[in-house]
Amino acid sequence: MIFLLLSVFAFFYIFSSSKVINTGDAGEFAVGAITLGLAHPSGYPLYMEVLKLFSFLPLGSIPFRMVLVSVVFSLLSLYMLYRLMRTLTGNAYVSLFPVALLGVSYSFWGQSVVMKFYTLNLFIISLLLYLGLKAILDGYDRRLQLFASFLLGLSLANHHTAVLVIIPLVYVSILYFRPFLKNLPFSIFFFLLGFLANLHMLIRGNRVFAPNPVYDLNSFWEVFLRKPYQQGSSPEVAKGLFADPMGYFYALKNLFIIFKTNFPLYAFPLFLLGILWAFRFSKKVGIYLSLFFLAYSLLLAKMTFSFPLIKADGWYISAHQYFLPALFGFALFCGLGLHLVMELLKRTELLKTALPVSLSVYALVGVFDRLIDQNFNDNYVTYSISKSIISSLPVGSLYLTYGDNHTFGSWYFKYLARYRQDICSNDYLSPDSNTLIPRGCYPQNLYKDSYIFSGFFKGNLAEFAGSGRLYSIIFLKPPNPLAEFFKNEFWVFSFALIPKNVQIPEDVWKKRLLRYEELENLSMLDCASYITDDRFSATLCNYSLPMFAYLISRVEVSKQTGLLNYDVRYMGNTFRVSINRPGDKSYPGAEFEIRVGPENTNLIDLYNRVMQNNKLERFIYYPYTAEARGGSR
Amino acid sequence: MKWLLVIFVLVISAVFVLFQNQKRLIREGDLLLVSGKPLMAISMYERALLNYVPFSPYNQEAVEKIEKLCPKLKEKEHRLFCYETLRSAIYQIRGIYTPYSEKPQKLDKDILLLKTELYIQNNLPPEDKYQQIYKDLKAMQDYDPYPSVFWSILVVLSLLGWVGSVIFMIYRSFRVGLLSFVVFFSLWVLSLYRA
Numbered sequence: 001m002i003f004l005l006l007s008v009f010a011f012f013y014i015f016s017s018s019k020v021i022n023t024g025d026a027g028e029f030a031v032g033a034i035t036l037g038l039a040h041p042s043g044y045p046l047y048m049e050v051l052k053l054f055s056f057l058p059l060g061s062i063p064f065r066m067v068l069v070s071v072v073f074s075l076l077s078l079y080m081l082y083r084l085m086r087t088l089t090g091n092a093y094v095s096l097f098p099v100a101l102l103g104v105s106y107s108f109w110g111q112s113v114v115m116k117f118y119t120l121n122l123f124i125i126s127l128l129l130y131l132g133l134k135a136i137l138d139g140y141d142r143r144l145q146l147f148a149s150f151l152l153g154l155s156l157a158n159h160h161t162a163v164l165v166i167i168p169l170v171y172v173s174i175l176y177f178r179p180f181l182k183n184l185p186f187s188i189f190f191f192l193l194g195f196l197a198n199l200h201m202l203i204r205g206n207r208v209f210a211p212n213p214v215y216d217l218n219s220f221w222e223v224f225l226r227k228p229y230q231q232g233s234s235p236e237v238a239k240g241l242f243a244d245p246m247g248y249f250y251a252l253k254n255l256f257i258i259f260k261t262n263f264p265l266y267a268f269p270l271f272l273l274g275i276l277w278a279f280r281f282s283k284k285v286g287i288y289l290s291l292f293f294l295a296y297s298l299l300l301a302k303m304t305f306s307f308p309l310i311k312a313d314g315w316y317i318s319a320h321q322y323f324l325p326a327l328f329g330f331a332l333f334c335g336l337g338l339h340l341v342m343e344l345l346k347r348t349e350l351l352k353t354a355l356p357v358s359l360s361v362y363a364l365v366g367v368f369d370r371l372i373d374q375n376f377n378d379n380y381v382t383y384s385i386s387k388s389i390i391s392s393l394p395v396g397s398l399y400l401t402y403g404d405n406h407t408f409g410s411w412y413f414k415y416l417a418r419y420r421q422d423i424c425s426n427d428y429l430s431p432d433s434n435t436l437i438p439r440g441c442y443p444q445n446l447y448k449d450s451y452i453f454s455g456f457f458k459g460n461l462a463e464f465a466g467s468g469r470l471y472s473i474i475f476l477k478p479p480n481p482l483a484e485f486f487k488n489e490f491w492v493f494s495f496a497l498i499p500k501n502v503q504i505p506e507d508v509w510k511k512r513l514l515r516y517e518e519l520e521n522l523s524m525l526d527c528a529s530y531i532t533d534d535r536f537s538a539t540l541c542n543y544s545l546p547m548f549a550y551l552i553s554r555v556e557v558s559k560q561t562g563l564l565n566y567d568v569r570y571m572g573n574t575f576r577v578s579i580n581r582p583g584d585k586s587y588p589g590a591e592f593e594i595r596v597g598p599e600n601t602n603l604i605d606l607y608n609r610v611m612q613n614n615k616l617e618r619f620i621y622y623p624y625t626a627e628a629r630g631g632s633r
Numbered sequence: 634m635k636w637l638l639v640i641f642v643l644v645i646s647a648v649f650v651l652f653q654n655q656k657r658l659i660r661e662g663d664l665l666l667v668s669g670k671p672l673m674a675i676s677m678y679e680r681a682l683l684n685y686v687p688f689s690p691y692n693q694e695a696v697e698k699i700e701k702l703c704p705k706l707k708e709k710e711h712r713l714f715c716y717e718t719l720r721s722a723i724y725q726i727r728g729i730y731t732p733y734s735e736k737p738q739k740l741d742k743d744i745l746l747l748k749t750e751l752y753i754q755n756n757l758p759p760e761d762k763y764q765q766i767y768k769d770l771k772a773m774q775d776y777d778p779y780p781s782v783f784w785s786i787l788v789v790l791s792l793l794g795w796v797g798s799v800i801f802m803i804y805r806s807f808r809v810g811l812l813s814f815v816v817f818f819s820l821w822v823l824s825l826y827r828a
Contacts, residue, residue: 003635007642014646019654019684035778036785036828053789059644060651061683061725068647075639146803154796193799196818197792203825209778377650380680387676391714395752395770419721421773422748446776450769451762452752467756515710518672 002082005096005360006075009103012367013071017113018376020383021063023536026115027382027408030063031209031415038201038210041226042234045200046157047117062416066115073119074112077328078103080126084332087133088281089339093356097363098335104366105262106620107320108327110374121159122324124151128165129292132172136284140176142183149187153194160226160234161322164300168291175284198224209415209442240303247306248298254310255301255326257624258319262327264363267334270341274333277340293329300326309629315621316535373533373620381537382409384526385493385544388519390420392492393471396452398464399425399494400436400472403575405540410440424453431474431574434481461485462499470497475570477588490550490590492516493523493543510554520551521606528609538614543575548607550592557597564594564604654684655691662698672711675699679718685726696733703743709754713747716740729782745771784828791821 033051085095155162205214279286386409425440455464486497527541546568569589662677703715794817802810
């Protein structure tokens with residue numbers, strides 16, 4: 001039965017998986033993996049190599065093959081859940097229920113169909129959980145200890161949250177303190193063997209493209225411990241456990257919302273019954289599983305997700321990604337809860353089979369929701385927008401990016417797709433800084449020594465920009481020092497940065513821009529038609545809308561039927577855009593008129609459809625976001 | 634054996650979904666072409682190719698349709714888009730074996746000429762720099778960050794090998810496991826250097 005259920009999930013995950021790069025880190029992961037390089041800190045060397053392995057499959061595009069890694073490890077994680085249930089209850093039918101419950105949950109499904117390391121991480125964690133449980137149930141076995149140590153070391157070459165599984169494992173080691181201590185030196189040896197996977201960073205970290213290169217041991221620890229993220233570095237995040245006790249309250253509150261969003265209401269009483277069953281079954285098992293659940297729910301939430309008000313992007317990044325092990329633990333307890341109910345019905349044989357099977361089937365009803373909100377099959381937003389921008393740049397242009405979606409998209413096209421290799425993309429250190437990092441111009445000597453980019457690399461940015469070859473994703477404004485010298489001209493989902501003393505005739509600009517009308521149109525159609533509840537897709541589409549509006553305003557109309565005033569303001573130093581809102585004029589931006597006529601009515605309709613499809617209200621966590629509650633955190 | 638069922642479903646689902654996507658995208662491309670939107674049509678054919686299925690007739694159809702459209706486009710910028718799209722779609726489906734691997738070489742010439750022409754047209758550099766510009770663009774275009782396929786395969790296989798050896802060391806024989814660990818680990822390090 002379990003293999004049938006896994007096959008059902010296999011089909012649905014494949015069906016709804018992303019066929020090109022998805023939003024977020026996908027572009028960077030794909031480049032890091034294909035070049036056998038690194039991703040952002042902590043480098044993720046194990047994930048890079050697993051992605052590379054899958055990239056050799058002869059099916060679909062390279063990003064799709066890499067998404068298969070998520071699919072495969074989510075299926076393996078579901079199987080581990082089943083194994084845990086079977087080991088505890090011995091009941092094959094009841095064990096299906098938590099698998100169905102977790103498999104259709106919003107975030108688990110979502111992470112299974114995009115290029116992300118969270119399902120690989122979950123598989124390692126669930127395997128470790130299983131090893132600990134085996135030790136409790138079957139007695140101490142030295143091999144379990146050594147294997148767990150090796151896996152722990154290996155997990156550090158993927159994602160650091162795996163380390164939290166130490167908390168329940170420490171409990172198991174206390175139970176078998178003497179033999180544990182006796183074998184500790186071997187444990188350390190095997191842990192180090194697993195940790196050796198990180199050697200990949202020292203060998204490859206400076207030979208090929210790496211967003212944060214590793215040259216020596218110092219830079220290795222910098223990247224490994226995520227030091228460039230300062231407050232977000234692994235040691236700093238861990239310190240969050242001990243700061244501000246009130247945070248535990250908010251962590252709990254936010255966790256409740258996460259579980260409520262991922263599981264149906266009837267799961268909650270089963271969850272409580274599951275905890276009860278675990279303690280009744282064996283105190284040790286109860287404590288062990290509860291420690292696991294606490295580590296990945298409350299403690300992790302305290303470290304990463306314990307604010308009273310959190311913005312939509314925070315919900316998207318944290319709630320939707322970090323808590324897969326907590327969802328796993330929740331589903332496990334729900335399964336145990338159902339088993340307790342089954343024990344109460346022990347005299348009715350028919351019910352013993354019918355109830356868990358029908359509940360599992362009932363849990364699968366969620367598939368219909370997931371086939372909409374987590375269906376990436378037709379989500380071409382990142383691919384389309386990135387490609388439209390790069391396609392529109394004149395030969396030998398400099399493209400300044402900021403933020404994962406645009407930056408990683410440009411790297412993907414540059415290094416993996418080898419599209420428009422004449423473009424040199426740099427990312428801003430911050431939107432307020434004129435420090436540019438030439439990570440999209442690798443190997444640098446090719447660009448530095450060229451006639452085409454010599455002006456830029458010699459520091460003559462104004463002269464370079466005078467030839468119409470400087471483009472930026474962000475709207476340049478004070479306090480960025482470059483804002484003093486350049487003005488922003490709307491371009492294809494980006495801005496052309498033109499020296500303030502250079503005037504470009506409007507007709508010339510219009511003709512150039514309209515050359516790419518079809519590409520803008522296509523990207524906007526992608527923005528209007530995708531069905532996924534994906535915050536970053538929405539952010540990309542919303543941010544691109546004013547540029548599209550500008551293009552609409554340049555379309556010549558034969559018979560004017562109306563006039564629209566368009567006002568766009570760029571707020572803060574991120575992708576916050578305010579459109580046609582009174583009172584926002586204190587922010588830098590632009591105003592222009594759109595003459596409405598038969599030639600651009602379709603485009604205006606498309607604009608409105610994009611607005612509609614990318615409303616923040618569509619986001620599943622919207623009611624809980626700072627934006628919905630009027631806060632600012 | 635039971636896992637074979639899951640693997641079978643995975644493969645069959647992937648082939649089925651990608652094939653259906655290809656079919657739909659080619660049809661959408663054809664419709665866009667009829668309605669006078671060649672760049673959008675090219676993008677649909679590109680997506681069809683990105684949903685690559687070995688031996689699917691739609692792969693060839695997508696390549697042929699893009700190839701046929703490119704020279705017909707009037708604007709140089711559009712032709713550049715078209716050639717680059719086909720070239721990059723092929724690079725996005727490469728693996729141990731790269732389908733249509735002969736195409737990028739042919740396309741490179743057209744792309745380089747177009748880029749040089751466009752650069753000169755837009756920037757009016759001195760005539761004595763034309764050769765240099767061509768060479769610069771060629772050097773950029775020729776750069777391929779894709780590591781050696783042979784050594785890359787060795788990297789991932791030897792990783793599996795040394796992870797497996799450690800497990801063997803723990804569960805079966807420490808000596809044999811250790812020996813194979815040393816072999817696979819050395820191979821892994823070597824191939825990481827050579828890839």
